Amino acid sequence: MPTAQSDGATINYEIEGPQNAPVLILSNSIATNLHMWDEQAPMFSKQFRVVRYDRRGHGKSSAPKGPYTMELLSRDALAVADAVGAKKFNWCGLSLGGMVGQWLGANAPERLNKLVISNTNFYYTEKQPWDDRIKLVTEKGMTALADPMMERWFTPETRARSPEKVARVRAMLTATPVDGFVGCCQAIREMDFRESNKNIAVPTLVMVGAKDIATIPAFGEAMVAQIKGSKLATIPDAAHISNVEQPKIYADTVIRFLNS
Numbered sequence: 090m091p092t093a094q095s096d097g098a099t100i101n102y103e104i105e106g107p108q109n110a111p112v113l114i115l116s117n118s119i120a121t122n123l124h125m126w127d128e129q130a131p132m133f134s135k136q137f138r139v140v141r142y143d144r145r146g147h148g149k150s151s152a153p154k155g156p157y158t159m160e161l162l163s164r165d166a167l168a169v170a171d172a173v174g175a176k177k178f179n180w181c182g183l184s185l186g187g188m189v190g191q192w193l194g195a196n197a198p199e200r201l202n203k204l205v206i207s208n209t210n211f212y213y214t215e216k217q218p219w220d221d222r223i224k225l226v227t228e229k230g231m232t233a234l235a236d237p238m239m240e241r242w243f244t245p246e247t248r249a250r251s252p253e254k255v256a257r258v259r260a261m262l263t264a265t266p267v268d269g270f271v272g273c274c275q276a277i278r279e280m281d282f283r284e285s286n287k288n289i290a291v292p293t294l295v296m297v298g299a300k301d302i303a304t305i306p307a308f309g310e311a312m313v314a315q316i317k318g319s320k321l322a323t324i325p326d327a328a329h330i331s332n333v334e335q336p337k338i339y340a341d342t343v344i345r346f347l348n349s
Contacts (some may be wrong), residue, residue, distance in 0.1 A: 090149065093128040093142075094260035095168035096161060100148035102142035104170050106134030111139035111202065112178035114170060114345070116186030118208075118330060119273045120231070120238070126182075128336035133344070137179070142169045144185070146269015148261075155272025159280050161190040164271070170200065181205040181343055182305065183332060185273060191282045194316070200283040203287070205343055208329050210308045211282040211315070219278035223271050227317035230348030231263050231270065238262060241303045242329040254333050272315035293319035298327035298334070320346070 093100045103123060106113075113133055117125040125140040133139045143150040145157065145165055166189055170178055179202045182190040187209025194204050213219070225233050239248065239255050248255050251338075293316050297309035306323065311320045322342050324331040332339040 091172070093165075093172035095145070095151050097167040098143060098145040098165060099151045100142055100165050100169055102140055102172070104138065104140050104173055105130060106138045107136075108138065110136060110138045112170070112173065113139050113176040113324055114140065114166065114175070114178050115141040116166060116178050116180070116182035116249060117141075117190055118143070118186060118275070120147070120182075120183035120265045121330075122264075125261065125330070125333065127174050128341045129332055129343075132264075132337075132340040136344070137347070139283055140173055140175070142166070146272050147265055152266040152269040153272075156323050157272035157274050159192050160196075161186060162276055163189045165195070166193065167197060167200065176200070177202050179203045179205070179347055180208070181207070181209045181241065181271040184209050184329065185277065188280055188282075189278065190267060190287070191286055191312075192210040192246070194293065195282070195285035196293055198289070203347055204291050204293045205296065205346060206293065206312070206333050207339075208298050208301055208304050209312075210304045211286055212280060213278065216278050219274045223274050228269050228271055231265055231267060233339045234278050235259050235263050243334060244300050244326065244328045247328070247334050258330060258333060261283070283315070286312060287317075289316045289319075294343070295319055296321060296322045296324060296331070296339075296342065298329060298331040299323050299325050300328045301331070303329040322346070
């Protein structure tokens with residue numbers, strides 16, 4: 090089990106694909122682990138050196154107490170890139186992974202080839218929902234959040250037709266350490282990329298789920314307006330965890346952009 094060391098945390102990662110291929114780092118949502126990408130990894134690894142990792146406080150990575158910051162989470166990602174010898178890489182991040190991608194695009198552009206940010210946001214005016222989630226899991230544990238989050242993360246159609254997909258992600262959420270979830274909630278609550286996104290100059294694709302109520306398509310449209318030259322792609326019949334709901338469409342969209 091390869092790991093990277095970063096600012097007091099041990100970060101677990103996996104690597105697959107041709108050794109000399111361009112590196113593609115995948116970064117998942119809050120309260121999931123690197124297995125969120127299980128359906129994409131075989132598709133991506135045909136032509137990319139695919140690196141996926143458990144962010145601090147998630148999966149097999151260590152879970153130091155927070156608060157975390159978006160810079161801290163992003164420097165964890167750079168530590169993983171350094172560990173695999175990737176001076177430059179492509180980035181594909183969903184939700185919190187997309188937030189980390191925005192930080193990297195503005196603050197470490199020399200490390201990036203192309204940037205994909207999906208089902209994500211750049212600033213929350215309302216902080217209370219994050220405080221409410223922190224309070225809930227601190228008092229009652231991650232299970233108390235599981236069913237409401239699955240309703241936000243997946244369309245009703247997916248929950249009815251593919252309960253096994255939902256169950257897999259739900260299990261990741263309930264297994265997430267409370268300290269890790271709380272630390273990441275704090276980072277998201279304090280995030281503000283309204284100005285820094287204007288400095289992103291690397292080729293960028295913003296992806297939205299057509300039925301995402303957690304990070305609504307309007308957030309993606311706003312990011313496209315902020316990031317000069319960026320492109321927008323909409324994943325049909327998908328809510329928040331769009332790569333799990335529409336694995337092939339998601340992978341094809343990313344590959345098409347990376348090869349363009």
